[in-house]
Amino acid sequence: MPLEKIDQLAREWLEEAGNRIFMSLEQSNIEVDTKADRNDLVTNVDKATERYFADKIAEHFPNHRLLGEEGYGEEITSLEGVVWVLDPIDGTVNFVEQKRNFAISLGIYKEGIGELAYIYDIIAGEFYFAKRGEGAFVNDEPIPALAPDKKLENALVIINTAAMRKFPQTLEVIRNARGLRLYGAATLEYMAVATGRADAYISANLSPWDIGAGKIIAEEVGAIVTRANGNPMVVTEKGDSFVASPGVHAEILRDYF
Amino acid sequence: MPLEKIDQLAREWLEEAGNRIFMSLEQSNIEVDTKADRNDLVTNVDKATERYFADKIAEHFPNHRLLGEEGYGEEITSLEGVVWVLDPIDGTVNFVEQKRNFAISLGIYKEGIGELAYIYDIIAGEFYFAKRGEGAFVNDEPIPALAPDKKLENALVIINTAAMRKFPQTLEVIRNARGLRLYGAATLEYMAVATGRADAYISANLSPWDIGAGKIIAEEVGAIVTRANGNPMVVTEKGDSFVASPGVHAEILRDYF
Known part of the structure; x- marks a missing residue:
């Protein structure tokens, strides 16, 4: 499976998922629940977003595995094959309390090596992307290399x-x-x-x-x-x-x- | 002097100052200096912005006073008359290091009472405004009253x-x-x-x-x-x-x- 096809579909799904998350905020359609402790929040939107990716991956890439925060993927302890590592909403407290400063995070690993990465800050409209060996980008603009010698x-x-x-x-x-x-x-x-x-x-x-x-x-x-x-x-x-x-x-x- | 005229000019100047600050970032035209300690930064842009307001206020409202961070106003210990309270760039460290998460802050006091207030987050494009007794707004949208009973x-x-x-x-x-x-x-x-x-x-x-x-x-x-x-x-x-x-x-x- 070439990475180009994975990249193309990943971008489509991230855009669609981003639109759905944005609409859920517009419609105040968010139900909050707690997980490990009272500040470990999850919402119906976190779950629906991960489910969306799980279904899409299963449909298009039945041999790929999903390692996701909300448990719609598999128990994974190794990165054999292709693994999609997903946080449907990172920063759920911010999502609930601030309605900003959260992101969808997706990394795609092949035989343990990180090949593609996406972090989508929906409200700021900032889409971060990297492909291994080809640099990183935000909204298609290259991100400059970091200064090596800052104190x-x-x-x-x-x-x-x-x-x-x-x-x-x-x-x-x-x-x-x-x-x-x-x-x-x-x-x-x-x-x-x-x-x-x-x-x-x-x-x-x-x-x-x-x-x-x-x-x-x-x-x-x-x-x-x-x-x-x-x-x-x-x-x-x-x-x-x-x-x-x-x-x-x-x-x-x-x-x- | 009616507040309407002050409000109108304050908005014009904030927009112009915001454009100039934005351009200085685009052109990387920023010289950094320190004040009280090594993390108390000031730049040529802070100073130019306050100078711009000082000149405009002196020209249009010669009886008004300016209380500003960079010292182009006056030594002020009382709020008699009309006082413009200005931070040309609040968050100068962010301005220098992050090129975001800073704001122009302007409050206008008349006989000690806060009448008009503006906070302009230039990079986020968020313009906060309040007029005493008439509520607060961001980009002309009313900001809802805070919940009284949060824990x-x-x-x-x-x-x-x-x-x-x-x-x-x-x-x-x-x-x-x-x-x-x-x-x-x-x-x-x-x-x-x-x-x-x-x-x-x-x-x-x-x-x-x-x-x-x-x-x-x-x-x-x-x-x-x-x-x-x-x-x-x-x-x-x-x-x-x-x-x-x-x-x-x-x-x-x-x-x-």
Whole structure:
């Protein structure tokens, strides 16, 4: 199966899914439920969006597998074959409370290698895309490679409160940085680093669907993506996440971890 | 001088200033300097924008005074007469690092009373406006009144790191809230509360130009604006700031301060 066909259909489905999500906001047609804890939200729109992709993938690519947040895919522990890694709505709290600052995230892996990635910030109208080895784009404009030698003292950092608790040394990172930002959607925080709007993002606990697309896009522009301790990140495993431009990644790892 | 004339010219100047700021970003024509400390940035664009307003106000309203961040206005300790309270670029770090998430902020006070307020998020294309007693608007759409009875456990809060240090009890507020957000521009954080995208915003140290417009707009939709301890806020004085929807403001004040 050539990637071109996958890419073409993925874009069609993302556009259709984006339209449906937008309409659900317009019509205030959102039912909220909780999952693991009272701040772990899911809505009928998250579920319908994942179901939409699950049906489309099954119809067009019966041999592909889906690894999705809402469980319409399969139990997946390896990335054999072609796997679609989907978060139908990343930033569900923002979706519910802010009606902005959320995204559809889709990464497509082939034999464990990230080949295609899409993050669609529907309300901002920003469509991030990368194809392995061919760079990253937002709305078809190339995203420039990250500066290799930025210093923490000039860096904006994104470090969520769970990461502050899990890694107390991040409080010192924050003190020595130019500022702290928090947007509440992991994929868009990855994109903040990928576009240079922030220089580092540390999170305590991300799932495959949070990082499946962001990792591919960020690496295409030269960001370093690891676990907090610098170990390689395996997309199928949950865990902490540390993405940054090269100089800031090296400085934080060397001086704080 | 009728407010209608002031309003008309203020809008013209904001549009022109917004175009100039946008062009300076397009042309990468930005020179950065530091003020009080290495993260207190100012650019040639901040200064040119304030100078533009200073000249326009002097030409059209020679009796009005300007209270502006960059010092092209006057030393002002009272709000007698008509005072234009201006931040030419609120969120200068974002302006420099992100090229988004900053705003022009303008509040117009007459004998100490906030009459007109404008916050212009140029890149998002969001123009916030309020006229005392007549409600608040974004791009001419009325902003709905805030829910009076929201609870902290369902609230997104914005509490910057300086406020966390100055008021350690805010760490408990964060733990009991639905989530923490940080955008790095006080006026836009005020607007996040005014539009319900966040429910409380606590900052350790804001200046008149940070709050001059935001306070007027937030109060028009029913937000409560005080110092952190609940005391009234005098716009001409620097200090901490606490803006929230009514229920969340009361709960935080009662249970944490």
